[in-house]
Amino acid sequence: MTNHAPDLTLLAGPAAMSQETLAAMSRQVCHPDDPEFRAGFRHAEEMAAELMRAPGQVILMGGEAVLGLEAAARSLVRPGQTRALNLVSGPYGRAMGRWLRDFGADVGELEVPFNEAVAPGAVERYLDQHPQTGLLTVVHCETPCGTVNDLACIGPAARARGVLTLADCVSTLGGMPVETGHWQLDVVVSSPHKCIGGPSGMSLVSVTDRAWAAIEANPAAPRSSYLSLLDWRDRWHGTGQFPYTPFTAAVRGAAAACAQVLEEGLEACIARHAAAARACRAGADAMGLALWPASPDVTADCVTAIQVPAGLGHEAVRERMRDRYGVATSPDPGIANLVRIAHMGPAATGLHAVTGLMALGRALADLGADVSIGAGIEAALDVLAAAAGPQCAAR
């Protein structure tokens, strides 16, 4: 047990923040009616909508992304009436299914092993065989697994059949394309604390007019509640009053982080995440380690999930990485003995990935595994050297 802070934070959320974001969060509090704060809040919403490529309104709820997800699910489910299809390719999808059932939906599920993604063809077949389905829920990147579901196919398939979608894009926004409009997604929930590089404690929720109509028509949709999307729309977007007092530091941190991504350019930011992930995958492979995702086409760019060799436990490996080498990674929530190197926000650079790999490789070697650390690092650096453009964060 050590009590020093890690030198390098490679968590799969909250991601490390830039100095500029940290500085924005350290400003004095103000009343939510302060005109500068109000203007900043509106600007943050506009930036979030731009990043989400959302045609409709985006609501910034004060509360970790779980709040936005629960609020959206509760708003869309009509107890005893809603038939939902929930896609399960990891723990977040499984948790959504529990919520939907709790809220009174009749839930069908398509579940795949947690190293795979749900095939869009299977979704189409299910929806054709179950035409009463009114709601489809899907997680974009299952962060604990490092896998992605194909929202570009699943969104339009649902829309074509008149099915509303609720997509959890918490860990992909800013790190992989999230095309809310083009993919015809009705409600998208995200957060600043992953690839945007902002603080935790905020939910970004985009809602189409079709989804608002369904929510308004739902007598069970929360009102006068912390979970209410309608309160945010009618009060903040309507009369200009906040439903509750926003956490000023989180709002300012989210705004600063969104502004930095837009300044860098969303596409450049996504390309930076992709390059870091490519380097990490090549390095892990050359080190002799196996990735967890079953195939390259289901592998996410915001986090690389690597299997710990047989005979060793992920807890000991992570502890060694942190305590001896100062590299913090997120725990495996019981998937399959994995260590994850995240590529999120300012930490999504090639050398962050390389440093993560070095710490992982050496921790494994210290614990007795046979790994080719040097070969892994060279392979990762080769990817970076061959990549187009600088492989560093904008700041």
Ligand SMILES: *Cc1c(COP(=O)(O)O)cnc(C)c1O
């Ligand atoms: C991070 C994350 C959330 C938010 O949940 P926390 O575990 O509280 O951070 C929701 N969905 C996905 C896919 C996430 O990666």
